[in-house]
Amino acid sequence: MISAILFYSTAFVLFLIGLFGVLTRKNIIKILVSLSITETAVNLFLIAVGYIEGAKAPILTKTIGSISINSLKFVDPLPQALVLTAIVIGLGTTALSLTIAIKLYKNYKTLNITKMGGKK
Amino acid sequence: MKKTEFITGSFIALTLVVLLGVFFFQALFQPLYEGKVMPVDNVNLKNRLSLHYVLKNVHNASKYLASHGKSYFNNRELVPSRKITFGESKNFEEGSANEVTSIVVNYRGFDTLGEVTVLFISIIGLTMLIGGVVGKKLRQPSLIVRTGSRFLFPFILLFGIYIFIHGHLTPGGGFPGGAVIASGFLLLLLGLESYKFNTTASKIVESLAGLTFVSIGLVGLFAKNSFLANFIPTGTIGFLYSAGMVALIYIVIGIKVGAELSTGVAELKEGDEND
Numbered sequence: 001m002i003s004a005i006l007f008y009s010t011a012f013v014l015f016l017i018g019l020f021g022v023l024t025r026k027n028i029i030k031i032l033v034s035l036s037i038t039e040t041a042v043n044l045f046l047i048a049v050g051y052i053e054g055a056k057a058p059i060l061t062k063t064i065g066s067i068s069i070n071s072l073k074f075v076d077p078l079p080q081a082l083v084l085t086a087i088v089i090g091l092g093t094t095a096l097s098l099t100i101a102i103k104l105y106k107n108y109k110t111l112n113i114t115k116m117g118g119k120k
Numbered sequence: 121m122k123k124t125e126f127i128t129g130s131f132i133a134l135t136l137v138v139l140l141g142v143f144f145f146q147a148l149f150q151p152l153y154e155g156k157v158m159p160v161d162n163v164n165l166k167n168r169l170s171l172h173y174v175l176k177n178v179h180n181a182s183k184y185l186a187s188h189g190k191s192y193f194n195n196r197e198l199v200p201s202r203k204i205t206f207g208e209s210k211n212f213e214e215g216s217a218n219e220v221t222s223i224v225v226n227y228r229g230f231d232t233l234g235e236v237t238v239l240f241i242s243i244i245g246l247t248m249l250i251g252g253v254v255g256k257k258l259r260q261p262s263l264i265v266r267t268g269s270r271f272l273f274p275f276i277l278l279f280g281i282y283i284f285i286h287g288h289l290t291p292g293g294g295f296p297g298g299a300v301i302a303s304g305f306l307l308l309l310l311g312l313e314s315y316k317f318n319t320t321a322s323k324i325v326e327s328l329a330g331l332t333f334v335s336i337g338l339v340g341l342f343a344k345n346s347f348l349a350n351f352i353p354t355g356t357i358g359f360l361y362s363a364g365m366v367a368l369i370y371i372v373i374g375i376k377v378g379a380e381l382s383t384g385v386a387e388l389k390e391g392d393e394n395d
Binding site: 004005008009016019023051052061065067068072076078080085089096098102103 | 134137164165174197204206207220224232245290291377
C-alpha cells in the first residue's frame with residue numbers, strides 16, 4: 001500500500017518546481033507552463049487530503065456491491081469534486097493567458113518579459 | 121554582467137524555494153493537536169464531513185440532528201442511514217452511482233453553474249482578444265491524415281456523447297465529454313484544410329445549453345422551493361435512467377463545454393479574418 005505521505009511530498013516538490021520556474025524564467029510561455037505545474041501540485045495536494053489507504057474510487061459498481069455506514073470502501077469524494085472545478089477554471093485561465101501571450105508577441109515581437117515595454 | 125545577474129537571481133530564488141520547502145515538509149511531521157501528527161495515514165471516512173455525501177443522506181442528516189438538538193460536527197454517526205446496493209436500492213435523496221457526480225451536480229450544483237459561467241467568460245475574452253491576429257497557414261496535410269481525421273471524427277463525437285450521458289454511472293461526465301468532443305473538432309481543423317468551423321452556430325448551441333441549465337434550476341425552484349433542487353424521481357441506483365436531474369444537467373453541460381472549447385480551439389487556429 002502506498003502511504004499518503006508520498007502524495008503530499010510529490011505535491012510539495014511539484015509546487016516548488018513551479019514556483020522556481022515562475023521566479024526565474026523570462027520567457028512568458030515558460031512562466032505559464034510553470035504556473036500550470038503549480039496548479040497541478042495544488043490539485044494533487046487536495047486529492048491527497050481525501051486519500052484513504054486501501055479504499056476504492058468513489059463510484060458504486062457491481063464488484064463493490066453495496067456500502068453502508070459500517071463498510072465504507074470509498075476515498076473521500078468531496079476533494080475530488082472541488083478539484084474538478086479547479087481543473088476547469090485552470091483551463092479557462094490558461095486559455096485566456098495564452099491568448100494574451102499571443103497578443104504580446106504580436107505587439108513586441110518577443111516573448112522575453114525583460115525586453116517588453118518601452119517601444120511601441 | 122548580465123549572466124552574473126541572472127545567476128544571482130536564480131540563487132536567491134533557489135534559496136527562497138528551499139526555505140519554503142523545509143517549511144512545507146516539517147508541517148507533515150509536526151504535532152497538530154493533542155500531540156498527534158497530521159492524520160495522513162489513518163483517515164476514516166466516518167470522521168469526515170463527506171460521510172453523508174457518500175451515504176446520500178445530507179438533507180435527512182441535517183434535519184435529524186436539528187430536531188434532536190445536536191451539532192453536525194460530533195454526532196455524525198448517530199444519524200440513521202440506509203444501506204446502498206448497486207442495482208437494487210431505490211429512491212435515495214440522489215440516485216447517481218458516481219459519488220463525485222452527485223456532489224458536483226446535485227449538492228453543489230450552484231457552484232457548477234458558476235464554474236460553467238467562468239469557462240464561458242474566459243472563452244468570450246479569448247474571442248475578443250484574438251481579434252486582429254491571423255494565424256499562419258499550416259502545411260497541407262497528407263492523404264492519410266485527411267482521410268483518417270474524416271473517418272475518426274464521428275467516432276470521437278460518439279465517445280464524447282457516451283461519456284457525458286453515462287456521467288452518473290462511470291468516471292467522467294460533462295466536462296471530460298465536452299473536452300473529447302472539442303478534440304474531435306480540433307482533429308478536423310488540423311487534418312482538413314478545407315474545413316471551416318461554424319462559430320456562429322456553436323455560439324448559439326452554447327447559449328441555448330446555458331439557458332437550459334438555468335431553466336432546469338428555475339423549475340427546481342418552483343417545484344421544490346430551492347434553486348437547482350432535484351424535481352425528477354431518482355430511480356434505482358446503477359441504471360441509465362436514474363439520478364433524476366443529474367443526468368439531464370450533465371448532458372447540458374457536455375453540449376455546452378463541447379461547443380465552448382471547440383469555439384476556443386477554432387478561434388486560436390484561425391484568428392479573426394475580418395480585421
